Amino acid sequence: MQSHFGPHLQQMDRSSRIISLLDKVCMKIEPSQHQYDLAEERYLAVGKWIAGAADDLLQNSSICVQGSFATSTAIRPPEQSEYDVDLLCYVPNDDLSLQPISLKKALGDRLRQHATYGKMLEEKARCWRLNYANEFHMDITPAIPNQACQNGGCLVPDKELRRWKESNPRGYSKLFKARAALEPRFEKYESFGIESAHDSVEPFPKRKEMQGFLRRIVQLSKFSRDFYFSKKSIALWPISIIITTLTSRSYEFCVGKYVFQDELDLLCKVVEHMPDTISCKDGISWQILNETTTGENFAEKWNTDPERAKAFFAWHQKFLEDLRKLRVSVGLDVIRKDLSDSFGVEAVTEVFDDITTEVSSARQKQKLAVSAELGLTTDSSCRAIIPKNTFYGFVQER
Known part of the structure; x- marks a missing residue:
């Protein structure tokens, strides 16, 4: 039979x-487990130091992880051995008369008071960077509450330090984790691949949380982007928050709509649908809005430099073609190539x-x-x- x-x-x-x-x-x-442990150790130490500041502007401050370490999607930056660890220093001061430049200065002054941090400190446009040689660097951005945000959002400095702009790293991470917990459905067969599976310093994300389809798809997408733009203009590459946002939205849509043949089918469909939630008004105004707050458009730079949008779609098409080609590859030599x-x-x-x-x-x-x-x-x-x-x-x- x-x-x-x-x-x-x-x-x-x-x-x-x-x-x-x-x-x-x-x-x-x-990041390896050792690198995660080191990052957590450094994170807890710097959070404790900032929380102990005598400056009134930093009273009752708290620190949390944001970015790729918060979503457990970190990958090694191209041409670098050091990972980026993004932190938020949240100060519960809702006085909008407080200038971003003043709070940033207070944060920098506190870090300089530390014998070790003072030697590692580097000033960036909106934040302070601690450079741990051959390990990682920590970017610490000051923030205050955004009373207008119903989702517990915050306000962070703009690059000129002239005004506060909307953000919500905590809410974003929470939404991403909820989407990552969604379970895809497969046709009859078991999965062989990836497993589905009030302090002043919030817990550091555990490395075991990195398991799961969505996180792996984000990592692969970012790694594909890094390689693609290494041969082109890195200045035009889509920022990680755009890739993470579009991938997580697509994953939620695909898991609700499809039953997949296998994990590779899931990967291809999620990447295929990534652009679906990009909005473009009149062909000139691009929007990829942060769903967890109001007023934050991740694609704002596309509107001042249209080449960025073109670069995204060119990379996306190439990545999708690569995955479809890989799906029919036979033999280790061909797959390796x-x-x-x-x-x-x-x-x-x-x-x-x-x-x-x-x-x-x-x-x-x-x-x-x-x-x-x-x-x-x-x-x-x-x-x-x-x-x-x-x-x-x-x-x-x-």
């Missing part, structure tokens, strides 16, 4: 292994070097299998085991 699985099972088998390779790529570019074309040679080479080591170890342990789609693999669930190879040939089981 003919199997009900047929070629679809073969596609599932190949797709799941490609997803496994993509997962390994993400593991190469995301396609992955390198999408994400660069360095991380992909590291992944395949690890696979070579695993295969060598598995051969010694007689756990090496052969897959018609991929070639050699350490997954022997549905493939023939290759006998151990010695200098004298294959050793037969007795």
Whole structure:
């Protein structure tokens, strides 16, 4: 009798292994557990120091993580060994007469009072940066409450320090985590790939929270962007908050609408629908609004530099084409080339070097299998085991 699985099972088998390779790529570019532990240690220390300030402007201040570490989507910046850790110093002062430049100065003065921080301190346009050599740098942005925001938003300085502008990092992170918790539905088959799975200093996000489809898709999208624009103008690349926002919206839409063949189908559909919630009025006014507050448009720079919008859509089309090509790739050599074309040679080479080591170890342990789609693999669930190879040939089981 003919199997009900047929070629679809073969596609599932190949797709799941490609997803496994993509997962390994993400593991190469995301912070290690040691780096997470270091970041948490530094974060707690600087938060405690700021909270102990005598300056009235910093009284009752609290600190929290924002950006990619808050959503657990951090990846290694291109051409850098240091990760970006973005922090928010929240001061419960709702006096709008307080000037951004004054609060920023008070924050900088407090950091300079510390024997270590004073030597590491670098002033940026809206924040203060602590440079931990060969580890990461922490950007600390001052903020005050936004009484007009019903979602508990805040106000942060603009780049000129002339006015306050709307933001809501805490609300944004909460919304992202809610979307990340949504479970996609798959056709009949089990998932082989990624697991679905009042202090002055808020808890630092745990690394285990990085598991999950949405976070991996964001990481892959950002890594694709980094490689694509490394050969073009980095000044035009879409900022990470745009990629994270569009990916999370698309993920929510796709999970509610589709039943997926496999994880690779999920990845392709989420990337395909990323532009759907971009708004453009009269063909000139781009909007990607922050849903957790009012007045924050992540695409505001697209309106002063239209080339940024063109660059986003060009990258997005290339990324989608790369994923669709990868979906039909057969054989490790072809898959390796396609992955390198999408994400660069360095991380992909590291992944395949690890696979070579695993295969060598598995051969010694007689756990090496052969897959018609991929070639050699350490997954022997549905493939023939290759006998151990010695200098004298294959050793037969007795």
